[in-house]
Amino acid sequence: MSGFGIDHLPYGVFSVDGGERRVGVRFENTVVDLHAATGRPEFLAPSLNAFLALGPEVWRQTREEVAGLVETGVASSPLAEVALHLPIEVADYVDFYASEHHAANVGRIFRPDQQPLLPNWKHLPVGYHGRAGTVVVSGTDVVRPSGQRASTGSTTAGPPAPTYGPSRRLDIEAELGFVVGAPSELGSRVPYDAFAEHVFGVVGLNDWSARDIQAWEYVPLGPFLGKSFATSISHWVTPLAALDAAWCALPDQDPTPLPYLGPGRVRGLDIDVEVVLNGEVVSRPPYRTMYWSPQQMLAHLTVNGASLRTGDLFGSGTISGPEAGERGSFLELSWGGQEPFGDGRTFLEDGDEVALRYSAPGTGGGRISLGDVTGRIAPAR
Amino acid sequence: MSGFGIDHLPYGVFSVDGGERRVGVRFENTVVDLHAATGRPEFLAPSLNAFLALGPEVWRQTREEVAGLVETGVASSPLAEVALHLPIEVADYVDFYASEHHAANVGRIFRPDQQPLLPNWKHLPVGYHGRAGTVVVSGTDVVRPSGQRASTGSTTAGPPAPTYGPSRRLDIEAELGFVVGAPSELGSRVPYDAFAEHVFGVVGLNDWSARDIQAWEYVPLGPFLGKSFATSISHWVTPLAALDAAWCALPDQDPTPLPYLGPGRVRGLDIDVEVVLNGEVVSRPPYRTMYWSPQQMLAHLTVNGASLRTGDLFGSGTISGPEAGERGSFLELSWGGQEPFGDGRTFLEDGDEVALRYSAPGTGGGRISLGDVTGRIAPAR
Numbered sequence: 001m002s003g004f005g006i007d008h009l010p011y012g013v014f015s016v017d018g019g020e021r022r023v024g025v026r027f028e029n030t031v032v033d034l035h036a037a038t039g040r041p042e043f044l045a046p047s048l049n050a051f052l053a054l055g056p057e058v059w060r061q062t063r064e065e066v067a068g069l070v071e072t073g074v075a076s077s078p079l080a081e082v083a084l085h086l087p088i089e090v091a092d093y094v095d096f097y098a099s100e101h102h103a104a105n106v107g108r109i110f111r112p113d114q115q116p117l118l119p120n121w122k123h124l125p126v127g128y129h130g131r132a133g134t135v136v137v138s139g140t141d142v143v144r145p146s147g148q149r150a151s152t153g154s155t156t157a158g159p160p161a162p163t164y165g166p167s168r169r170l171d172i173e174a175e176l177g178f179v180v181g182a183p184s185e186l187g188s189r190v191p192y193d194a195f196a197e198h199v200f201g202v203v204g205l206n207d208w209s210a211r212d213i214q215a216w217e218y219v220p221l222g223p224f225l226g227k228s229f230a231t232s233i234s235h236w237v238t239p240l241a242a243l244d245a246a247w248c249a250l251p252d253q254d255p256t257p258l259p260y261l262g263p264g265r266v267r268g269l270d271i272d273v274e275v276v277l278n279g280e281v282v283s284r285p286p287y288r289t290m291y292w293s294p295q296q297m298l299a300h301l302t303v304n305g306a307s308l309r310t311g312d313l314f315g316s317g318t319i320s321g322p323e324a325g326e327r328g329s330f331l332e333l334s335w336g337g338q339e340p341f342g343d344g345r346t347f348l349e350d351g352d353e354v355a356l357r358y359s360a361p362g363t364g365g366g367r368i369s370l371g372d373v374t375g376r377i378a379p380a381r
Numbered sequence: 382m383s384g385f386g387i388d389h390l391p392y393g394v395f396s397v398d399g400g401e402r403r404v405g406v407r408f409e410n411t412v413v414d415l416h417a418a419t420g421r422p423e424f425l426a427p428s429l430n431a432f433l434a435l436g437p438e439v440w441r442q443t444r445e446e447v448a449g450l451v452e453t454g455v456a457s458s459p460l461a462e463v464a465l466h467l468p469i470e471v472a473d474y475v476d477f478y479a480s481e482h483h484a485a486n487v488g489r490i491f492r493p494d495q496q497p498l499l500p501n502w503k504h505l506p507v508g509y510h511g512r513a514g515t516v517v518v519s520g521t522d523v524v525r526p527s528g529q530r531a532s533t534g535s536t537t538a539g540p541p542a543p544t545y546g547p548s549r550r551l552d553i554e555a556e557l558g559f560v561v562g563a564p565s566e567l568g569s570r571v572p573y574d575a576f577a578e579h580v581f582g583v584v585g586l587n588d589w590s591a592r593d594i595q596a597w598e599y600v601p602l603g604p605f606l607g608k609s610f611a612t613s614i615s616h617w618v619t620p621l622a623a624l625d626a627a628w629c630a631l632p633d634q635d636p637t638p639l640p641y642l643g644p645g646r647v648r649g650l651d652i653d654v655e656v657v658l659n660g661e662v663v664s665r666p667p668y669r670t671m672y673w674s675p676q677q678m679l680a681h682l683t684v685n686g687a688s689l690r691t692g693d694l695f696g697s698g699t700i701s702g703p704e705a706g707e708r709g710s711f712l713e714l715s716w717g718g719q720e721p722f723g724d725g726r727t728f729l730e731d732g733d734e735v736a737l738r739y740s741a742p743g744t745g746g747g748r749i750s751l752g753d754v755t756g757r758i759a760p761a762r
Contacts, residue, residue, distance in 0.1 A: 186517070219501070304610040
């Protein structure tokens with residue numbers, strides 16, 4: 001099983017021999033050129049955005065059409081012979097903080113003498129805007145960022161004069177990303193139930209983080225340079241339709257959220273994640289343990305009337321399960337750098353290669369593999 | 382004096398009778414159609430971005446060419462006969478917090494028992510990413526946002542259960558915006574001295590803010606829905622070249638910032654701002670009192686290797702001077718809602734109209750008027 005069978009059919013952008021970028025669908029280890037196969041102009045494009053903007057009825061029809069093409073046999077290129085590119089032109093990028101285990105771990109590490117969760121955490125999915133222009137595709141090297149650093153282990157109340165230099169606490173955040181296809185109107189909110197009318201699908205997402213830069217800068221306006229140097233997403237966008245069998249109940253929410261957050265109907269995706277460092281699996285975060293659901297994140301994002309655009313991307317935040325081997329960041333795996341894990345590891349070193357792998361129940365009874373997300377750390381310039 | 386003479390010549394996007402959007406230059410109370418006047422294809426476009434991407438040498442040559450056209454006489458449309466549109470396609474939007482008086486006022490209002498400035502504030506220009514997709518052009522109505530609200534006067538440590546509804550503490554932030562024209566490479570920083578190689582010009586900017594939503598949500602990841610519903614910018618982008626006579630010394634910086642922030646060479650713009658509420662001037666914030674300079678904000682934004690794109694927009698943060706009549710937000714003018722100002726005002730009411738007006742020394746010895754920023758509050762939906 002490749003995980004890329006007829007029940008998956010994710011979308012991406014590819015080129016052959018340096019030619020024009022175009023939209024393709026992955027089937028097994030081949031790529032189907034959708035423009036060549038259908039003649040539709042939205043597929044001769046450097047991103048999925050023109051197709052995504054057409055909305056859910058076109059997405060549904062296209063998925064049927066592509067499945068038919070694949071079943072009857074269609075010309076395709078071997079994956080090894082194409083170059084893959086960033087699949088979407090990212091409009092706005094928002095990152096949430098939807099795992100209770102992650103948020104509580106971070107609270108325990110940074111504020112050991114206080115309640116692990118802040119007062120607002122169980123009332124709303126906390127989120128913030130990240131930098132859309134530095135979202136890069138899987139396989140792109142990540143240059144170690146430099147900046148103003150807090151001393152190791154310190155928080156905002158830390159040293160009065162920061163040091164400048166390459167980050168010493170470079171980290172990953174294993175996340176799931178959601179890709180918005182259909183826009184919404186400024187001044188109106190997107191109800192909880194309208195999720196599938198706007199969200200096209202999901203990507204793997206690694207929200208690279210420089211913890212020492214972040215710790216010094218983030219009060220009071222949130223993370224900025226500690227995150228904005230790079231965010232990696234997978235080559236492949238898995239349509240929601242391929243995840244029909246993956247929906248599951250999430251943990252109960254207490255206190256009951258406000259009505260716009262659809263209380264009592266909280267469902268998530270039963271996606272297994274693997275964090276792979278230099279070829280070794282170091283963690284297995286389970287997405288089904290998240291507190292806030294994808295629908296709740298979208299309803300919250302727009303409750304103030306903020307509009308959606310085609311290409312908007314929102315991340316789940318770090319996925320961490322309740323067990324030590326289920327944590328989605330090195331910050332947690334090494335407990336703030338105090339408890340080395342694996343072969344004595346705390347944070348990322350130059351030359352390290354990280355891969356995030358994702359799998360989910362498919363509609364055909366087996367499992368599908370979402371697009372993985374890889375990146376190698378290049379030394380600071 | 383109109384403030385829009387030969388020494389100004391700001392750029393915008395306009396259409397006539399519902400026709401195609403195109404790039405124009407304002408001269409007095411007329412708009413020059415640059416595509417008609419020059420035949421250049423980058424001016425037959427719905428935004429300035431294609432022109433901005435051409436870089437500083439083309440910007441300089443074009444300004445000379447346009448000045449020549451205007452002096453020798455060129456066909457133009459009366460301002461009253463054109464529709465004006467959002468001048469740029471915003472790539473990433475970042476907002477800073479560069480006024481010491483504003484940051485200290487906010488600190489005194491929200492944390493009266495602590496030092497007004499946080500430990501990092503004088504070491505780096507604090508900033509965060511806002512929502513690019515909800516940047517709207519001057520004249521666009523702003524729908525009062527709804528969301529989870531803190532109780533009046535409370536901060537994050539406030540009530541355990543928030544209320545839901547329209548914001549009761551809707552505010553403005555009078556700012557200056559900087560428009561990036563020429564991009565930079567991912568993984569490299571833009572030095573302090575390279576400001577004019579990347580930044581094309583400035584816009585007026587109103588960062589509408591819902592203080593009760595913001596107060597409840599902003600710890601630990603910063604402002605989100607309290608800001609993301611709308612940010613208004615002026616119709617006109619004033620090129621840096623029109624501000625050559627406006628550069629001035631900013632207040633001394635102590636402690637001395639790190640070398641990448643160009644210490645000892647801190648210059649700002651001598652721009653006067655007026656905050657006008659329903660036709661009455663309620664405040665006159667002076668931009669020359671800012672702590673962090675435009676060059677420092679850009680150097681900081683990219684010090685971690687984050688790349689710039691054409692259309693990136695960064696705001697100064699609220700401009701507040703040392704005097705009570707120089708504060709750039711209603712939060713400060715009403716001291717957290719405790720001291721009504723003007724005709725008994727605290728925050729914005731439905732139907733209120735706000736205009737921000739900007740003027741600066743021009744190169745011709747007089748003053749130029751930057752594009753103003755207006756908006757009316759529409760009731761919550």
